[in-house]
Amino acid sequence: MKDLVNLGHGADIDQMIIKYNKSENILDFSSNINPYKPKNIEEYVLEGLKNSIKYPDIEYLNLRKNISSYLNLNYEYIVPGNGASEIIYMVMKVLDGRLAILNPTFSEYERAAVINNIDILDLYLGEDFKVDIESIEKNIDKFDFLFVCNPNNPSGNVQDLLKLLELLQKHEKIMIVDETFMEFVNNSDEYSLVKYVNEYSNLFIIKAVTKFFGLPGVRLGYGITSNKDIIHNMWSIKEPWTVNSFAENICKYIFKDIEYIRKTKDYFEEEINYMLKELNNIDNIKSFNTNTNFILIKLEKYDSHYIKEKLFINKGILIRDASNFKGLDEKYIRVAVKKREENERLITALREIMGV
Amino acid sequence: MKDLVNLGHGADIDQMIIKYNKSENILDFSSNINPYKPKNIEEYVLEGLKNSIKYPDIEYLNLRKNISSYLNLNYEYIVPGNGASEIIYMVMKVLDGRLAILNPTFSEYERAAVINNIDILDLYLGEDFKVDIESIEKNIDKFDFLFVCNPNNPSGNVQDLLKLLELLQKHEKIMIVDETFMEFVNNSDEYSLVKYVNEYSNLFIIKAVTKFFGLPGVRLGYGITSNKDIIHNMWSIKEPWTVNSFAENICKYIFKDIEYIRKTKDYFEEEINYMLKELNNIDNIKSFNTNTNFILIKLEKYDSHYIKEKLFINKGILIRDASNFKGLDEKYIRVAVKKREENERLITALREIMGV
Structure with a gap:
C-alpha cells in the first residue's frame, strides 16, 4: 500500500x-483554497488560544449547534471532524459492505477503503465527467454504498444528484456525497443535497469548512446525515478531541460572515x-x-x-x-x-x- | 460499546x-494540565495562523526535526499525532496480536483496542500500583504487546521500567509506554525510556506535548520508536493533516523554552x-x-x-x-x-x- x-x-x-x-x-x-480570509480572524484565533488551556468539549455541542444554525438542520445530524478527511476515514470505519467509487476522483476514498479492508468497485463518470446513471443502475447489485464528489475533484463540474439519490434509495444503497468544494459554487443551494438530509436517510454528506474560509491548516470539516445508525456508530468509534480549540472557536463567527x-x-x-x-x-x-x-x-x-x-x-x-x-x-x-x-x-x- | x-x-x-x-x-x-503557559505563545499562534492558509506539510518534516532536536533522536523515529490519543489509536491499528494492559490505567487503551478488534488481557499493578514483574512473566505467553502508563494515570507514581523492557525484549514482546505525564516529573531523565529507543527496537513510547505546555486544545502528541516496521506501518495507515498549523508552528519555539x-x-x-x-x-x-x-x-x-x-x-x-x-x-x-x-x-x- x-x-x-x-x-x-x-x-x-x-x-x-x-x-x-x-x-x-x-x-x-x-491545492484548492480560498485566497481570502474572513474578517477579524486574528481576534477569533486569540480567543481560541484562551480556550485551548482546557480540552475541547468531547461532544462538541456548541460547535455542532453553530454548524446546525448555518445549515438549518438538527445538530444531532452533525459529526465534526479534523478536516473532511477525518470524516472520510470515519465513514469507511462504520459502513459495512462493498463500496463503489465514481472515478476519476479524490484518492483518499480509495485509500481509506483499503485501510479498512473494504472491497471497491471502480465505476467511471461519463462524458464530460457527468454521472452516468445507467451505468450505475446496471451495477447496482455489486455495491452497498457509493462515494461521489460534487463538485467533482479533479473535474470541477457540479451536478444535480437528486436522481442518483432516488435511485440509490430505491435499491436501499447508501450515497456518500463529498461536498468539500460546494461552498465555492455560486448557486450552491441548487446543487447541495443538504436540503434532502431530513428526507433521505440513505444520504451522508461530507463538508469541509476551513478550505472555503481560506484556513486549511486550522482543520475543520463535518459529516451530516439523518441516519441514526450511522451517527451512533460514528460516535462509537470516534477518536477523542480531534477538533482543536481554534477550529471550535472560529465557528462561533465565520458562518455568520x-x-x-x-x-x-x-x-x-x-x-x-x-x-x-x-x-x-x-x-x-x-x-x-x-x-x-x-x-x-x-x-x-x-x-x-x-x-x-x-x-x-x-x-x-x-x-x-x-x-x-x-x-x-x-x-x-x-x-x-x-x-x-x-x-x-x-x-x-x-x-x-x-x-x- | x-x-x-x-x-x-x-x-x-x-x-x-x-x-x-x-x-x-x-x-x-x-483534567491534568499545566496551569501555566510558555512565553510569547500569542505571537507563535498568530504566526501559525499565517501558515494555516496552506495545508500543513503532510510529512511534518520540520515538526519532526524540532521534536528530534529536543529528544536528541533521529527524526525518522518520530510520528506526530493529534494529541497522544491519535498515537494510541494508531498503535492499535498497526500492531497485530494480543494486548496486555496494566490496570488501573487510562481507559482509551482499552477502547482503542476494542475498536480495532484486538484481544485484551487485563493484568494488574501490584501493591501501591507498582509493576509486578513476576505476574507479567507468569503471563508472558498470553500476549504479544503490553501497554503501560508511566507515570501511571490515575495513580501518579513513576517507575523504572528497564527490567520490564528487558524481560519483554527477551520474550520478543513489544512494550508500549505512555509517557504522557513524564515531563511533569522533576527527575524525568531518570525514568523516561527515551534514552533506550536506539537500543531497544521492541520499545514504543507515546508522548503528549500540549498537556505539559498548558495548551491541550492545541492538540499535539507523538510516538517514538526505532522499530522500522512499526514506523512504516504507521505512515501507511496515517490519516493526512491531523496536526494543525498552530501545533506545527509552536514546536519551533516551545521545546527551546x-x-x-x-x-x-x-x-x-x-x-x-x-x-x-x-x-x-x-x-x-x-x-x-x-x-x-x-x-x-x-x-x-x-x-x-x-x-x-x-x-x-x-x-x-x-x-x-x-x-x-x-x-x-x-x-x-x-x-x-x-x-x-x-x-x-x-x-x-x-x-x-x-x-x-
Missing part, C-alpha cells in the same frame, strides 16, 4: 522545495470566467468547464510531469499533476483559481510554455 | 455544567509536596504518593459519586470520579495539581466535607 508520503496529493509544496532546492516563494496552484461568503462566491464566478477565457486562448491545451475553485486541463502537447517540473523550476509555480487520478493519464493537470494577479502569472507562464 | 460521549473521562466539564445548570466559573481539577520547562518541574515538585502534606491532614481520606501533576485519593467515608456531586454543586469544583478505572471502585477520586490558590480552595472544600 502507498504510504501517506507517496500519495501524490497536491499540497506537496514542501517536498518539491526540498527536491529541487528552491528557496524562493512558490506560487501554489496545486454573510458578506464574506457572498463576496467569495461572486469572486470565484467572475474569476472562473476570466481564467477559462484566457486558458481557452492558449494553444495545445483544453480546459474543462468548472463550477468551483479549480480547473482541470488536458494537455495536447508535452505531459503532466514535464509541465509540472517546467512550471516549478522556471516559473516558481506548483500545479497538480493529475495523472494519478484513476481514469486520467499523464495528459492531465489541475490548477487552482487564486487571486487575479497570481492567475495572470500562471496564464502567462502556461502561454510561454505551450505556445500562444 | 460505550460511545465517546459516555466514556467517563475527566474533562467532562461541559456536560456537568449542562447537567447541573451551573453558569459560574468552575474550577476544573478533573528551557526556563519554562525547568520552572514547571520545580513548581510541581514543590506543589505536590504541599498538597500531599495538606491532604494527609484531612480525616477519612488516603492520598497516594505521586510524581506528577495529579493525585489519587481513597475515600474512607462517602463515595466518589457523592463527593464529585457535592464538590461541584456546593463548591464549583470538578474532580475526577475514578471509580470507572478497572481495578478501582467508588472509593477513589483523582484531583489535578493546579495553581496554589486553586489547590487551597480544593483542600478547604475537601476538609469541610470530609471532616478535619
